[in-house]
Amino acid sequence: MTVPTLSALATQLTSYNPDSLSVADAQQLIRDYVQATDSSETVGLNDALCRVLSEDVISPINVPAHDNSAMDGYAFRGSDLGVEAVMFKVVGTAFAGHKHEGPVNTGECVRIMTGAVMPADCDTVVPQELVTSASEASMTLAPGVVRPGDNRRLKGEDLMAGKSALRKGKTLHAADLGLLASLGIGQIPVQRRLRVAVFSTGDELRNIGEHLDEGCIYDSNRYTIRAMLTRLGCDVLDMGIVKDDRESLEAALRTACESADAIVTSGGVSVGEADFTREMMAKLGEVAFWKLAMRPGRPMAFGRIASNGKSAYLFGLPGNPVAVMVTFxxxxxxxxxxxxxxxxxxxxxxxxxxQTAIRKKPGRTEYQRGILSMDANGNPQVRVTGSQGSGILRSMSEANCMIILHHEQGNVNAGDPVNVVLFDGLC
Structure with missing residues (x-):
């Protein structure tokens, strides 16, 4: 499949403005340009968490394999129920994994445990706590307690043999692994892990453990980016801190491009005289540079670069710590x-x-750090964490959600509804 160029895709946007691209247009441009890698591998269930399926998984069996009981109780014929109390003769016991053999006639029942195979001719189960009286020999049931067919799980009710259990492209979570195990599947095809190169730019940056000269700061961005990439299931190539000069940056970009599927950098994409990331990106490939109509995270670059026959997508994120996390x-x-x-x-x-008024200018999307809670009536409410400066990383640590103030939205009054995205699953 031929992938359109970034410039061609940009012309298809109805309101393309590289100096103030809307969040929606930027997301659309990236979505249309990025293609899936075509490489897979087979892994065991214990190594499959958060991996992406590369093929549909078809169920080889029915789940459950037989009609079975959903309760501990008594199994009997639903046709025996009537408008008066009924006394049943207990003719046996069915345990999970041990089927009751023999017929169950009218007026008879079988003591049954959860998950046990339904005896022949039985289609209804009454939970043991709902019977009027019971002994080893009999059970009495009042009228109207259960209906015919109650508390019976049907063969293939969860999944029929030959049907799709999980679809290609599904990110596997804990429940998915349990489902696969229930089908007797221990090896599954998944997309190979993405290899992502990460580095920070800035002469003011220092590694943890190094002395902080005047005007210098510790590099926090690589740690947040690495953590977010690890959460996604990527293999991370940490290239450290790269100096703010053309030669160092070009060498780092070429090395990253030849070693990884994607590159994520922080810093060097604004308009400062010593910011060379955008310049080098343009030299090595096709890059859409823009100033986004958003806050925080206005300066960001995206594109694809090449070196020695290899290519990689590149995400040039801003330098401020909060802006890095928001744009990621x-x-x-x-x-x-x-x-x-x-x-x-x-x-x-x-x-x-x-919970409070929020100032907002129409014409840009704003992401504010928030704390979501419930009011006295159980309704969701949210407040900002305080100062929303893009360098205040503590605000991200304190927050449990992001308040999204949309492009055309203006000031928010206390009590107004706002949209929020929970951090759970993102960070």
Whole structure:
């Protein structure tokens, strides 16, 4: 399949403005440009968590394999139920894994445990706590307690043999691994892990353990980016801190390009005289540079670069710590999932009442760090963490959600509904 160029895709946007690209247009441009990698491997269930399926998984068996009881109780014929109390003769016991042999006639029942195969001719189970009286020989049931067919799980009710159990592109979670195990499947085909190169740019940056000269700071961005990539299931190539000069940056980009599927950098994409990332990206490939109509995270670059026959997508994130996390969440994350072959993982928006007024200019999307809670009536409410400066990383640590103030939205009054995205599953 021929992939359109970034410039061609940009012309298809109705309101393309590289100096103030809307969040929606930037997300659309990345989504249309990024392609899934075409490489898979087979892994065991214990190594499959958070991996992406590369093929549909078809169930080899029925689940459950037989009609079985959903309760501990007594199994009998539903046709025996009537408008008066009924006394049943107990003719046996069915345990899970041990089927009751022999017929169950009218007026008879079988003591049965949860998961046990339904005896022949039985179609109804009454939970043991609902019977009027019971002994080893008999059980009495009042009228109207259960209906015919109650508390019976049907063969193949969960999944029929030959049907799709999980679809290609599914990111595997704990429940999925349990489902696969229930089918007797121990090896599954998944997309290979993405290899992502990471480095920070800036002469003011220092590694942990190094002395902080005046005006210098510790590099925090690589740690947050690495953690977010690890959460996605990527293999990370940490290239450290790269100096703010053309030669060092070009060498780092070429090395990263030749070693990884994607590159995530922080810093060097603004308009400062010593910011060379955008310049080098343009030299090595096709790159869409833009100033995004958003806060925080206005300066960001995205594209694809090549070196010695290898190519890689490149996400040039801003330098401020909060802006790095916001742009990763709302741009790089979905693109990397797409590269993994994953189906679109739409993060649900939750509506909550703002506890305070929030100032907002129409014409840009704003992401504010928030704390979501419940009011006295159990309704969701949210408040900002305090100062929303893009360098205040503590605000991200304190927050449990992101408040999204959309492009055309203006000021928010206390009590107004706002959209929020929970951090759970993102960070």
């Amino acid at each position: 969440y709302f741009f790089a994350r979905d693109a990397l999932l797409r590269m993994m072959g994953g189906t679109k993982d739409s993060t649900p928006l939750i509506q909550a009442a703002s």
